[in-house]
Amino acid sequence: MAVKNAMTSDFLHSAYAGESLAHMRYLNWGEVANKEGFPNVSRLFRAIAYAEQVHATNHFREIDGKTADTSVTVGGVFGNNKTVDNLQGAITGELHEVEQMYPVYFNAAEFQNEAGAKRSFHFALEAEKIHAQLFQKALDVVKAGKDIDLKAIYVCPVCGHTILDEAPDKCPVCGTSKTSYIKF
Numbered sequence: 001m002a003v004k005n006a007m008t009s010d011f012l013h014s015a016y017a018g019e020s021l022a023h024m025r026y027l028n029w030g031e032v033a034n035k036e037g038f039p040n041v042s043r044l045f046r047a048i049a050y051a052e053q054v055h056a057t058n059h060f061r062e063i064d065g066k067t068a069d070t071s072v073t074v075g076g077v078f079g080n081n082k083t084v085d086n087l088q089g090a091i092t093g094e095l096h097e098v099e100q101m102y103p104v105y106f107n108a109a110e111f112q113n114e115a116g117a118k119r120s121f122h123f124a125l126e127a128e129k130i131h132a133q134l135f136q137k138a139l140d141v142v143k144a145g146k147d148i149d150l151k152a153i154y155v156c157p158v159c160g161h162t163i164l165d166e167a168p169d170k171c172p173v174c175g176t177s178k179t180s181y182i183k184f
């Protein structure tokens with residue numbers, strides 16, 4: 001159901017914009033990682049880019065379809081640097097979402113009885129916690145000049161839950177079945 005309150009609507013627009021930028025940023029940084037000889041870090045960026053696409057799509061669905069052009073101001077890290085710097089930028093962004101953005105957005109949606117937005121913010125918050133950890137793991141290794149040791153990465157197509165090696169029988173965040181997970 002579409003959002004009713006202006007405040008939650010604003011937050012959905014901002015979150016949609018932020019996730020859209022994150023999606024593209026990670027695809028670009030994935031290409032940089034590949035060129036620098038870190039194919040697994042590149043794959044991690046691509047997997048998480050997909051998770052951010054899932055979040056953006058969820059937020060987008062909750063926004064009312066108006067024909068008016070809407071301006072949104074959103075922060076983010078712009079441009080390609082070295083992978084070691086890109087990973088630090090990714091961690092900074094994910095931690096901002098985990099520590100400030102999504103908790104505030106979630107509580108606003110709860111206060112305004114916006115069930116759809118609340119769900120969408122909750123899904124994103126839970127995934128971003130994992131993203132911050134995975135990027136930190138990659139950064140620690142890349143700092144030593146090595147690629148991350150990585151088998152498969154699985155992403156839930158409903159909530160963006162991201163997990164290494166094997167998908168769980170059911171997504172711990174949204175309950176989606178193992179067979180639906182997307183493998184990278």
Ligand SMILES: [Fe+2]
Pocket residue numbers: 048051052094127128131
């Ligand atoms: Fe993320």
Ligand SMILES: [Fe+2]
Pocket residue numbers: 156157158159160161171172173174175176
């Ligand atoms: Fe899920």
